[in-house]
Amino acid sequence: MVYLAHKDVTDNREQSVLDHLKGTSELASDFANAFGASDEGYRCGMLHDIGKYSDAFQRRINGSEEHVDHSSAGAYEAAVLCDVPAAFCVAGHHGGLPNGGSKADSMDEPTLHGRLNRVKNNQIEDYCAFKKEVNIPSATILPQYLETQESGLFYIRMLFSCLVDADYLDTERFMKNGAVKRGNFPELKFYYAKLFSYIKGLLDHPDNTLDKNRCKILEDAVLAASGKTGIYTFTAPTGSGKTISSMAFALSHAKTNHLRRVIYIIPYCSIIDQTQVVFERIFGDGCIIAHYSEVEYKTEENKVNGEIDKRYLAAENWDAPVIITTTVQFFESLFSNKPSHCRKLHNIAESVLIFDEAQMLPVSYLRPCIAVISELIKNYRCSAVLCTATQPSLDKLFSESLPEMSSVELCLNVKKTYEQFRRVRYEYIGKTSSQELAVQVGNLDQVLCIVNRRDQAQKIYNLLPEAERFHLSTAMCSADRREKLMLIRNRLQEGKTCRVISTSLIEAGVDVNFPVVYRELAGLDSIIQAGGRCNREGEPGVINGTVYIFESEVPAPRMLAQNIAATKYVLNRFDDISSTESVQSYFSELFYIEKGIEALDEKEILRLCRERSMPFAEISNKFHMIENAQYTVYISREENKSLLFDLEHFGATRSRMRELGKYAVGIYPAHYKELSAAGALHEITDNAAILTDESLYSRDTGLCLTLEEGKGMFI
Numbered sequence: 001m002v003y004l005a006h007k008d009v010t011d012n013r014e015q016s017v018l019d020h021l022k023g024t025s026e027l028a029s030d031f032a033n034a035f036g037a038s039d040e041g042y043r044c045g046m047l048h049d050i051g052k053y054s055d056a057f058q059r060r061i062n063g064s065e066e067h068v069d070h071s072s073a074g075a076y077e078a079a080v081l082c083d084v085p086a087a088f089c090v091a092g093h094h095g096g097l098p099n100g101g102s103k104a105d106s107m108d109e110p111t112l113h114g115r116l117n118r119v120k121n122n123q124i125e126d127y128c129a130f131k132k133e134v135n136i137p138s139a140t141i142l143p144q145y146l147e148t149q150e151s152g153l154f155y156i157r158m159l160f161s162c163l164v165d166a167d168y169l170d171t172e173r174f175m176k177n178g179a180v181k182r183g184n185f186p187e188l189k190f191y192y193a194k195l196f197s198y199i200k201g202l203l204d205h206p207d208n209t210l211d212k213n214r215c216k217i218l219e220d221a222v223l224a225a226s227g228k229t230g231i232y233t234f235t236a237p238t239g240s241g242k243t244i245s246s247m248a249f250a251l252s253h254a255k256t257n258h259l260r261r262v263i264y265i266i267p268y269c270s271i272i273d274q275t276q277v278v279f280e281r282i283f284g285d286g287c288i289i290a291h292y293s294e295v296e297y298k299t300e301e302n303k304v305n306g307e308i309d310k311r312y313l314a315a316e317n318w319d320a321p322v323i324i325t326t327t328v329q330f331f332e333s334l335f336s337n338k339p340s341h342c343r344k345l346h347n348i349a350e351s352v353l354i355f356d357e358a359q360m361l362p363v364s365y366l367r368p369c370i371a372v373i374s375e376l377i378k379n380y381r382c383s384a385v386l387c388t389a390t391q392p393s394l395d396k397l398f399s400e401s402l403p404e405m406s407s408v409e410l411c412l413n414v415k416k417t418y419e420q421f422r423r424v425r426y427e428y429i430g431k432t433s434s435q436e437l438a439v440q441v442g443n444l445d446q447v448l449c450i451v452n453r454r455d456q457a458q459k460i461y462n463l464l465p466e467a468e469r470f471h472l473s474t475a476m477c478s479a480d481r482r483e484k485l486m487l488i489r490n491r492l493q494e495g496k497t498c499r500v501i502s503t504s505l506i507e508a509g510v511d512v513n514f515p516v517v518y519r520e521l522a523g524l525d526s527i528i529q530a531g532g533r534c535n536r537e538g539e540p541g542v543i544n545g546t547v548y549i550f551e552s553e554v555p556a557p558r559m560l561a562q563n564i565a566a567t568k569y570v571l572n573r574f575d576d577i578s579s580t581e582s583v584q585s586y587f588s589e590l591f592y593i594e595k596g597i598e599a600l601d602e603k604e605i606l607r608l609c610r611e612r613s614m615p616f617a618e619i620s621n622k623f624h625m626i627e628n629a630q631y632t633v634y635i636s637r638e639e640n641k642s643l644l645f646d647l648e649h650f651g652a653t654r655s656r657m658r659e660l661g662k663y664a665v666g667i668y669p670a671h672y673k674e675l676s677a678a679g680a681l682h683e684i685t686d687n688a689a690i691l692t693d694e695s696l697y698s699r700d701t702g703l704c705l706t707l708e709e710g711k712g713m714f715i
Helices: 017-035 038-047 055-061 072-080 084-091 112-120 128-132 149-175 188-204 209-224 242-257 269-283 310-317 327-334 363-379 395-401 414-421 434-442 454-463 478-493 524-531 558-571 580-595 597-601 605-609 616-622 638-650 654-663 669-677
Strands: 004-008 013-016 231-235 261-266 289-291 322-326 351-356 383-388 424-431 446-450 469-472 498-502 516-520 545-551 631-634 664-667 681-685 688-691
Touching: 004 017, 004 055, 004 149, 013 017, 017 038, 017 149, 038 072, 038 084, 038 149, 072 084, 072 112, 084 112, 084 149, 149 310, 149 363, 149 605, 149 616, 188 209, 188 242, 188 261, 188 269, 209 242, 209 414, 231 242, 242 261, 242 269, 242 351, 242 383, 261 269, 261 327, 269 322, 289 310, 322 327, 327 363, 351 363, 363 383, 363 395, 363 580, 363 597, 363 605, 395 580, 414 580, 424 524, 434 446, 434 454, 434 498, 434 516, 454 469, 454 498, 469 478, 478 498, 478 654, 516 524, 524 545, 524 558, 524 580, 558 580, 580 597, 597 605, 605 616, 631 669, 638 654, 638 681, 654 664, 664 669, 669 681, 669 688
Parallel strands: 231 383, 261 322, 261 351, 289 322, 351 383, 424 545, 446 498, 446 516, 469 498, 516 545, 631 688
Antiparallel strands: 004 013, 631 664, 681 688
């Protein structure tokens, strides 16, 4: 009898279980070789589908509708061999890595032990026919993965990644009859050659003092690239060319240490847009994989000439030399238990990881984030680059996981560099009412005012003279924000009057240039980032821009209270709050005094990682950098009405949701309920609706915000 794993009824083709096991094993072994676990990867591949040797599964593949548990069998055989990693991986290769549980778990429990008990008590179909065809290979877990509970848990997740990606790819290869074309990206040396050809012109002929200073930073970064894999910091001011210099370091470092890829990790989608444009201008279209919610590639739903965009396929498992992604995507994948999220993880091994705007690593998850970066450095041949103008004090946290490793700074003389690039002074002006602020802003021709709350931004905007005023916040859908931002940039470049009231979304990496900036009191990193929007094109070392720091009559969001307290601590002790000493003092005060070490792991992720039961599912459920507290309101336009109709009547698809994301506004439950009670919404899902009262949305200020309830900072 031939035991089947897959059937293609369209072409009348069949794939045997044995062929699928071998194909998956070979791929998984190759993937796991990146971290010295090729034998273990092969074993997982050979075990994962042996449950398909049951008569029940063969009936199902031939048309039966009975439910068949085919993954518990391989998990049980792995457990018999005392191979705990393989048992977890095989048990979870469809539904996700389970919690370990205990030996006393009932057979109904979804834990690993519950599933093993089902097999032990003959509650799944007999699958012993596998013994006639399959020899389970030997495998040994390398000792470094057994040193700590956290290392073992992370190793299982990486091995799981190898298995699920191999399973996807072998199944895809059969079902598409080899028609899907993956890969075909240039080798990393292509990117190296392209970048250094580009920067040669910059280095050979700097146009002015600013360019000379940027070239020095670039040269220092490249010089440091000859070092071993480890922790690197890149502390350089706004406008110093960190994007190009960090990529030059990464490609040089990858070449020196024989690493496989560069992963650029960015906090905001708006910054990804800009960074992607920069890199595509250097490397060419189609060479960069951008993996975030708003990127648009050709998929099964919208492929052209029968071809799916290779970048869409590579985004599934990060099988490309250069990846750009979000902080949320990166870390939530590393703590997830879901196959679709985890399949990319093995491709993080042997990579240079650049964390752009590193000061924005999520504080409530900071310890687990640093722990997982440390694990990638220690056991998976990665280097991490913390790239920012305001370097957070993370040495104490890294020392928890990497006590014998110190960070290396790419900028050789940080203090001197900051003096060279300093173009802005900071002045604290104390309490300032919205009316007073509107008068001061209204008296200037080009000015940016950044506040902490969306409702406050709308209020101050409405107090300004109607001509030449602009508003930016996430009360506006991203389509309108981008249009408004383009108009603002054009007016600034043309020297026209331009008064902008914004929330903090404009701070990090948005390329605008104002002579004067007002910033409501917030975290020091936010204030200095706001300073990066001031006098950007001025002569370095000549202070012609001013950032006025004010306190509003509106209470600050509760989530900012500790950041503001740490900023006040610095304001009282330093004349120059933008100095490197001031920034270091701020982060030390914030992390270790105001918040305290326990607050840097608010969900106790590290405690869970150290539990003997290995609670993969529980960790995955707890680690959400963006909590699902917001509801979505879609703004109806002529160009999206068909998409909204399809969403309501046919449900969500990746392409549909990606396109509609441009017209979405996120709000909190209380505001959603108020709008719903007022009859202003047409609900289409449990947490999403179309705005039906068009008077409540303005392209200038966004959705009318009448109820905020101090839920937090709205950016």
